[in-house]
Amino acid sequence: MMFIKLEWKQMLRSRWMQMVGVLFTFVFTAIVVIQQMALPETEGFSRQTASFLNLLLFLLPLFILTIGSMSVASDIESRWLSLLKTYPLTMRHYILGKFIATVFAFFLIVIAAFSVVLLLGGFLGGVTLPPVFIFITVASIFIFSALSVVVGVIAKTRLYALAVALIIWSLLLLLISYALMAIGTVVAGHVLQKITVVVIHLNPVEWLRFGYLLFAEQASVLGPSYFDLIAFYNSTLGNIVYFAVTIAWVIVPLALARLLITRKGKEA
Amino acid sequence: MRKIILTLMFWLTLSLSASANLQQQIDEAEPGATIEVTGEHSGNFLITKPLTLIGKDATLRATGMKPALTIDNTQDVIIDNFKVIANQRGIVVKDVDNARIVNIAASDMLIGIQLHRSKNIELAYNSIEGTDAHYAKKGNGLALFQSEDLHVHHNQITKVQDGIYIEEIQGIHVHDNTVTNSRYGTHFMYSDAGLVENNTYERNVTGLMVMMVDGFTARYNTSRYHNEMNGSGVLFYDVKNATLAHNTISENRLGLVLQKCDTVRIEDNEFLVNQTALEATRVDDVSLVMNNTFIGNILTARSDKEGVTLYANYYDDYNGIDADGDRYGDTPYTAYSSFGQWMVRQPAYQYFVASPSVELLTVLDQQTPVAQHMLVDDKPQMIKNEAHMMGINYAQALLGGLLLMSTLIVWRKGSKR
Amino acid sequence: MKKYLLAAFAIVILAGCGDKNYEPRALNEETDVCQICQMTVVHQDFAGQIIEKNGDYEVFDDIGCLVEKLERDQQSEKDVGAAYIKDANTGEWINVFEATYLYDKEFWTPMNYGVLVFEDVTEAEAYRSKSGYGKLMNFEDLQGFKWGIHQ
Numbered sequence: 057m058m059f060i061k062l063e064w065k066q067m068l069r070s071r072w073m074q075m076v077g078v079l080f081t082f083v084f085t086a087i088v089v090i091q092q093m094a095l096p097e098t099e100g101f102s103r104q105t106a107s108f109l110n111l112l113l114f115l116l117p118l119f120i121l122t123i124g125s126m127s128v129a130s131d132i133e134s135r136w137l138s139l140l141k142t143y144p145l146t147m148r149h150y151i152l153g154k155f156i157a158t159v160f161a162f163f164l165i166v167i168a169a170f171s172v173v174l175l176l177g178g179f180l181g182g183v184t185l186p187p188v189f190i191f192i193t194v195a196s197i198f199i200f201s202a203l204s205v206v207v208g209v210i211a212k213t214r215l216y217a218l219a220v221a222l223i224i225w226s227l228l229l230l231l232i233s234y235a236l237m238a239i240g241t242v243v244a245g246h247v248l249q250k251i252t253v254v255v256i257h258l259n260p261v262e263w264l265r266f267g268y269l270l271f272a273e274q275a276s277v278l279g280p281s282y283f284d285l286i287a288f289y290n291s292t293l294g295n296i297v298y299f300a301v302t303i304a305w306v307i308v309p310l311a312l313a314r315l316l317i318t319r320k321g322k323e324a
Numbered sequence: 325m326r327k328i329i330l331t332l333m334f335w336l337t338l339s340l341s342a343s344a345n346l347q348q349q350i351d352e353a354e355p356g357a358t359i360e361v362t363g364e365h366s367g368n369f370l371i372t373k374p375l376t377l378i379g380k381d382a383t384l385r386a387t388g389m390k391p392a393l394t395i396d397n398t399q400d401v402i403i404d405n406f407k408v409i410a411n412q413r414g415i416v417v418k419d420v421d422n423a424r425i426v427n428i429a430a431s432d433m434l435i436g437i438q439l440h441r442s443k444n445i446e447l448a449y450n451s452i453e454g455t456d457a458h459y460a461k462k463g464n465g466l467a468l469f470q471s472e473d474l475h476v477h478h479n480q481i482t483k484v485q486d487g488i489y490i491e492e493i494q495g496i497h498v499h500d501n502t503v504t505n506s507r508y509g510t511h512f513m514y515s516d517a518g519l520v521e522n523n524t525y526e527r528n529v530t531g532l533m534v535m536m537v538d539g540f541t542a543r544y545n546t547s548r549y550h551n552e553m554n555g556s557g558v559l560f561y562d563v564k565n566a567t568l569a570h571n572t573i574s575e576n577r578l579g580l581v582l583q584k585c586d587t588v589r590i591e592d593n594e595f596l597v598n599q600t601a602l603e604a605t606r607v608d609d610v611s612l613v614m615n616n617t618f619i620g621n622i623l624t625a626r627s628d629k630e631g632v633t634l635y636a637n638y639y640d641d642y643n644g645i646d647a648d649g650d651r652y653g654d655t656p657y658t659a660y661s662s663f664g665q666w667m668v669r670q671p672a673y674q675y676f677v678a679s680p681s682v683e684l685l686t687v688l689d690q691q692t693p694v695a696q697h698m699l700v701d702d703k704p705q706m707i708k709n710e711a712h713m714m715g716i717n718y719a720q721a722l723l724g725g726l727l728l729m730s731t732l733i734v735w736r737k738g739s740k741r
Numbered sequence: 742m743k744k745y746l747l748a749a750f751a752i753v754i755l756a757g758c759g760d761k762n763y764e765p766r767a768l769n770e771e772t773d774v775c776q777i778c779q780m781t782v783v784h785q786d787f788a789g790q791i792i793e794k795n796g797d798y799e800v801f802d803d804i805g806c807l808v809e810k811l812e813r814d815q816q817s818e819k820d821v822g823a824a825y826i827k828d829a830n831t832g833e834w835i836n837v838f839e840a841t842y843l844y845d846k847e848f849w850t851p852m853n854y855g856v857l858v859f860e861d862v863t864e865a866e867a868y869r870s871k872s873g874y875g876k877l878m879n880f881e882d883l884q885g886f887k888w889g890i891h892q
Contacts, residue, residue, distance in 0.1 A: 243795075247795075533780075
């Protein structure tokens with residue numbers, strides 16, 4: 057508990073984090089307000105919804121992955137971790153502490169951004185934050201915080217962590233999709249469809265995007281090819297599976313991080 | 325118990341005699357007479373001569389699977405103000421010249437009004453409501469076959485297969501109708517010289533479906549909220565010499581689909597907030613999409629490799645300028661996007677619609693000139709974009725302000741030593 | 742981790758390619774639309790499907806649309822995995838290339854092309870003697886057939 061508080065303080069005090077907070081709030085607010093001002097209000101999936109969602113999927117993973125992983129890597133690099141290991145602090149607590157501190161810090165940033173949007177929206181009109189959107193934001197903070205801890209553990213230095221975080225970010229956001237689209241030009245439609253379904257489960261960005269469309273009842277946007285998948289995830293069992301997979305996306309990386317960090321400890 | 329049976333029998337004989345009365349009245353009436361009908365009448369009534377039936381709080385209830393009312397092989401018939409209850413078809417009109425069927429309220433049937441081989445028919449102010457079953461198991465609201473000179477207006481139709489189904493009709497004017505929650509709002513097949521005006525189509529699979537038609541005009545219609553997996557606002561298949569003008573097509577999965585079209589003009593329409601505003605496949609190069617307004621669509625246009633001609637439309641995502649002041653942008657607008665073209669060929673690509681990767685790709689597409697010069701508007705229109713202010717929402721602003729304050733406080737507190 | 746990813750991909754790709762028997766698939770009235778005319782397939786008794794060599798399915802609402810697709814892509818029997826159409830009597834899937842066709846403009850079909858499909862000549866003859874009209878055809882006769890309403 058003390059450790060979490062310490063971590064949280066450090067995170068909030070870091071210049072990097074403060075900059076990210078201001079940047080995120082500014083970019084998010086600007087784009088949301090501009091989009092909402094320019095477009096008429098709608099109920100279905102529109103460019104506005106898409107840009108809202110994409111903004112979130114672009115920015116949050118980028119910031120969380122870099123900051124979270126660098127925070128862990130700097131502990132390793134500065135030998136702070138070796139020092140910690142002499143305290144009565146298990147590695148499980150260390151990982152959890154890092155994770156929770158990152159989650160809280162980003163909650164704060166996101167709440168700041170959302171409140172500015174609400175504030176401005178209140179004056180300009182027409183800006184709302186749908187509950188599903190908030191749910192997806194929360195889920196993505198959890199998932200990417202967990203992933204960032206793994207990245208930090210794998211990387212030994214801060215610079216290395218930054219590089220790995222960026223690579224993973226671009227893979228998840230862009231490169232996997234492009235690869236898939238390229239594959240689609242050579243394979244049959246039903247093969248592309250099946251690979252896409254697998255990728256939805258293996259890529260947290262796609263998983264969150266899919267979740268948003270699913271729970272906002274806009275999944276028909278994905279087209280008739282995914283009818284069976286959508287029908288399944290719209291059922292009660294499907295909802296349970298969705299939450300289970302989402303939780304797995306948090307727990308598995310954390311467990312992996314713990315495994316790696318203890319192994320690393322033995323090598324040293 | 326006996327009392328109930330007696331009442332039941334009494335009611336049964338009463339209704340039977342009432343219905344016998346109505347058919348008898350019809351049979352005994354002079355041609356051209358007017359009959360005023362009140363109360364409920366069960367049976368399968370048949371009219372074979374010129375006649376006017378005016379309902380005053382009247383209901384026609386069909387028995388068995390036959391229609392409640394059949395008008396067969398006659399002329400000059402008026403049916404006005406009836407409630408119609410039927411298992412399959414409400415009213416059937418066959419081989420009739422000059423009839424008006426107005427103010428009919430039909431519900432829970434398969435087909436509201438069915439028309440065959442007739443001429444000069446007016447169907448107006450009717451309200452037709454089907455059941456909640458899947459549209460594949462239902463019939464059409466108004467089913468019109470092989471007829472001439474029809475006037476269909478001010479009908480309210482909901483929850484049927486096709487709201488107004490039009491097959492092999494010569495000359496039909498469809499206006500001011502509303503069709504919702506059905507398969508197709510209005511469905512033209514092999515019917516020439518149709519005019520469709522001022523109708524409203526909402527939440528169907530497709531609002532206006534026009535197939536195998538030569539000569540057709542649709543204007544001032546509104547088609548919106550067609551967001552099912554195969555939904556579209558307006559769909560033309562195998563259409564020649566048609567005009568689509570001044571319509572509002574908003575919030576559909578696909579706004580307008582043109583497939584296998586010759587010489588169609590799409591003018592002065594508004595395409596608002598559709599997922600894809602325009603999809604064109606096998607459209608000839610005489611066809612023209614001109615002077616339309618595209619606002620807030622995720623994708624403006626996609627096509628097969630033949631493309632479609634875009635000219636002088638307004639696009640809200642055009643980022644050129646008008647330096648010479650001729651009210652047209654100085655650089656061409658590119659609607660072409662690699663992703664859009666892939667999506668036409670392979671539906672599984674739809675998954676990526678408006679995904680982060682595709683958004684980036686589309687931005688790149690707009691920067692690079694298209695080799696084939698496809699889906700490019702050389703003269704994009706410039707209009708002043710008026711921002712719309714809505715009322716101030718104090719509660720929301722207050723909530724936002726408070727939240728912001730508390731975050732800042734938490735942050736400061738958290739970072740204090 | 743990578744091993745599992747690879748394995749998953751391999752399974753998917755194998756699953757995609759392994760299926761080479763071209764069995765007809767049941768229709769889904771929520772999602773299936775005719776590939777040619779875009780109509781939703783509500784009259785399943787007239788529906789058809791083509792299974793491409795690569796395993797992709799395409800659905801058609803009327804034999805006319807199915808033939809148009811073959812013509813558009815210049816495909817013959819050997820270019821597709823299989824092509825099926827519903828038998829007008831039994832409602833079973835039958836092979837398009839071996840079916841017997843009966844045409845009359847009075848026959849209603851979803852596109853009103855007036856062509857009904859039968860398993861064999863006997864069935865088609867039986868239908869013709871019952872309805873009193875109709876012209877017998879085989880798949881070759883459908884090539885260059887003028888689809889649409891002929892008066």
